[in-house]
Amino acid sequence: MSTHSLPILYSFRRCPYAIRARLGLTAAKIKVELREIILRNKPKAMLELSPKGTVPVLWLEDKTVIDESLDIAKWALAKHDPLNLLKASTDTSKMQALISENDGPFKHHLDRTKYANRYLDEPPQDNRAQASAFLQKLNARLNDNEFLFGNSLSLADITIAPFVRQFSNIDRTWFDEQPWPHLIRWLDNFLKSPLFHSVMQKYPAWQEGDEITLFPDRSQIKTPNGLIPDQQGPQPN
Ligand SMILES: N[C@@H](CCC(=O)N[C@@H](CS)C(=O)NCC(=O)O)C(=O)O
Secondary structure (H helix, E strand, O other): OOOOOEEEEEEEEOOOHHHHHHHHHHHHHEEEEEEEEEEOOOOOHHHOOOOOOOOOEEOOOOOOOOOHHHHHHHHOOOOOOHHHHHHOOOHHHHHHHHEEEEEEEHHHHHHHHHHHHHHHOOOOHHHHHHHHHHHHHHHHHHHOOOOOOEOOOOOOHHHHHHHHHHHHHOHHHHHHHOHHHHHHHHHHHHOOOHHHHHHHOOOOOOOOOOOOOOEOOOOHHHOOOOOOOOOOOOOOO
């Protein structure tokens, strides 16, 4: 396998796990070489690194492979965390528990709500109700605070928000009618944020032999308020 001077990220734009990884890397100001993939045609090079065949996959310069989104975000922020996302709360076990609930039961019910036609033996309303119970819990946390763990952005927010976005996109009209105003405000602020916009740029699918695509690419970033997360500061070790 060839050597590389930047970490290589295999990613898929709309995947909430890949969005989480890109948010972590961007918040940590870590530049990577981006390889956008198509899920039904995964590159051989990616499958050689991570045979389980899920994105995101991060391949470090020392050849270490990190193929779990949460591990990628934590790896990045452990290197450099200018927004203090890891230190926003001292209650790390509570934060981890909320993330696990998101990745486990909530994602399970989200998928069964979104792809109800693949789960014909399961009443979709039940899955939507169970997913909604988790969202009510988030709404209650956001009642007193701007973010999930207090009044500053934390690992939990950037980790969970991509999944709430995915759920809200199933039926945004229905979502907006639910009695979770704090959740809607939190999601909308996330969707408007320069950080989110900076990780949602479109890239063509990568093919072996392509030129390197740097991520984040400042020249591609357009945000509603024109603010761009600064990527030009000194790179972390
Ligand atoms: N636990 C993994 C899950 C990643 C995952 O399931 N990603 C989806 C895309 S959103 C995937 O690659 N699925 C494989 C496929 O659809 O073939 C992580 O956190 O990185």
